[in-house]
Amino acid sequence: MSGARHGRHLVRVGGLFVAGILAFLVVRHYFVPTDFGVYGHYRAGALTDARARPIAFAGQNACGDCHTDIVEIRKPSRHRAVSCEVCHGPLATHASGDDPATPRRPDGRTACVTCHQKNVSKPARFPQIAVADHAGDAKCSECHQPHDPKIS
């Protein structure tokens, strides 16, 4: 067929396209991670990566392993639901023993004021007070024991 003879350049272009697609597929094979698509359209290793973060807050249960005396004091107190690290800061390295330094003691005022300073936007039932009128510049811990703050 003479028509086919004159269409050779079109065949070459077609061949170029096919070659391009094949090259793309080969390159793709090397670039896509093997664990891609295991659970969905993502790399399964991303789940492992997300779990591998170091931990900063130990969690209340960890404190109880050593500080059983404090746990006993707090059991009936108003602060029993307040996690230790709310006032004492992140202590995972202290709990695991990786950090030999003694954690800094809260100053007996800053953390207290953060929650208990009177603010009209706070729920009315929440214990709050105008700290300046109530205690001036004094430390809250002078009268309120932080682990059992109610003054009976």
Added chain:
Amino acid sequence: MGGVQGFMYPNEVELQWSILIVLYPFITGLVAGAFILASLERVFNVHVVRPTYRLALLTALAFLIVAPLPLQLHLGRPERSLEMYFTPHRTSAMAMFGFVYLWYLMGILLLEIWLDYRRDLVCSHRASTGVKRALYGALTLWSDDISDEALALDDKAGRIITIVGIPSAFLLHGYVGFIFGSIKANPWWSTPLMPIVFIFSAMVSGIALVMLMYIGLSRLQGRRVEMPCVDTIASYLFYAFVVDFSLEMVDLIHRIYEADESFRALDFMVHTRLFTSQIVLQLGLGTAVPLLLLAVSQVAKLRDAARLRVYILAGCLTLVGIFAMRWNVVIGGQLFSKSFLGYTTYKLQFATREGLAPAIALLILPFGILAGLVRLLPPWPATAVSE
């Protein structure tokens, strides 16, 4: 917080998509519009615009090559951009667009240009020596066949590609519109009209660009401007503009009438932070004035020289207006809070990765590429007809 009025979610204060993302729909719009103009001649046999056929294709190619560059510059990790081709997420309009772009560049535009220029390329291959010969050899895929049968095949294939190319061009830019229009979280963007508005504004900008390029390049090369050609292009520009304007008005009227939860916040934004770019530039100078100019040129009997000046002015204002439209969509969509309680400002810097300087450079680059393409693949025969 500087520049914030009212309340914004803390993560919203800084704009995520910059002027580079404004550039991108502008550039792909020019590509789609230029191609549609070229296809008028090829498929719909509007022979009077034949002088702009090759120029429109080359313009589309020059801009299509530049189109991914603003995206690359914008990405946080541009070295990973090929992941969009290796592991495309089928639900993501952006991922699917990567393939639409590739299809359009390879399967449509390059192929159509090659088929139309093949005869000239083979002639150049025969006539040149050394490096140039090798270059033209590669460009012709080392085929020397320019017999009538071969050229007839080329013409047939070119026709098919152009026919397929028209919906492909609509897909190319409609997809960009869909990338914005499908975001339900953003009421400024989320509308089914978005792809259609984008397509028609693309046609308007592309036609205007090719018209200006034709006039400018003809003048530069000392060539006579064919008035019937320019008149026809200008009339198509006018019709496309009317449709585009109507669509945008439909969207506006709909928003004002329904007045949903986002309306007051958006209305306030348009009247304050977006006033210059939306009311003055896009609607006023960019739409109303060119429409008026084109309408006058259609109705009044102006002399050739005067008509040409009207077209040039209308064309330039159109391009400004369409750019402003892209700006208003992209930037405007990020100036208000998704809480509808506040607004922020866009801090456009100059010499940073996403600043004004690279944006200007990226707008100039396609013209540089086009200059090269015009030399390699002349759109008109070498015999210059000077006035």
Added chain:
Amino acid sequence: MDQSRRTFLSDAGRWIVLTGAASIAWDAIAAGAPETAPNYRMTEHWWAMLLDIEQCIGCGTCVRACKTENNVPLDAEHFRTWVERYVVNIDDPDHPIVDSPNGGYDGFTDTPLGPHAKTFFVPKMCNHCSDSPCVQVCPVGATFVSPDGVVLVDKDRCLGCRYCIQACPYGTRFIDPRTNTVDKCTLCYHRITKGLLPACVETCPTGARRLADLKNPADPVHEFLRTHTVHVLKPQMATGAKAYYYGLDGSVR
């Protein structure tokens, strides 16, 4: 059966079991799959959060704890979680006055309140949507919903295109300027998969933030959700949000 055959069979059996176990373990290591890691099975959990507006005191401890635990940039433009304060005039609930100074990181100062207004705090975070619009638009599969219901970001694949940030109706995503990839609340995935609570839940002093496991009827928060009226933000977006608010006012955006 004689002794040598018995020994052979027991040795062979042991080898088969060990090789089988080793190959499973090896597959898990090779594929990075955490499914066979001890104790935690992803399919046993479907995580959600309960946010109790009536308990939130706007102390900002959650914001500080999250930034510490997850190494979030300390500036005012990047938050995995934040607290908003609402002041709502009851005759104009469509226009609440909202503020979130530094995301609530330093708490809130007191503001005077008119006689017709109410005020409260609203903690905000990623809603870990089950029908997540951010996951839908990611072009490369760098963000996804895990099998246990947490929306995570794969920092090794994220292009930083910011499409997901645009798609989130709640404004919970941001670009980490140090890596140029997207970051957001992970529900402290590294903690909950070890039986710990997310940092914000752990440090909330009033129990306004609580972790819920929707697959575990023994979970007290699961019981709370079953017996109380809760809302999600922007329900019209149909995102399948799993951050459930108790006591949410209609004016909250």
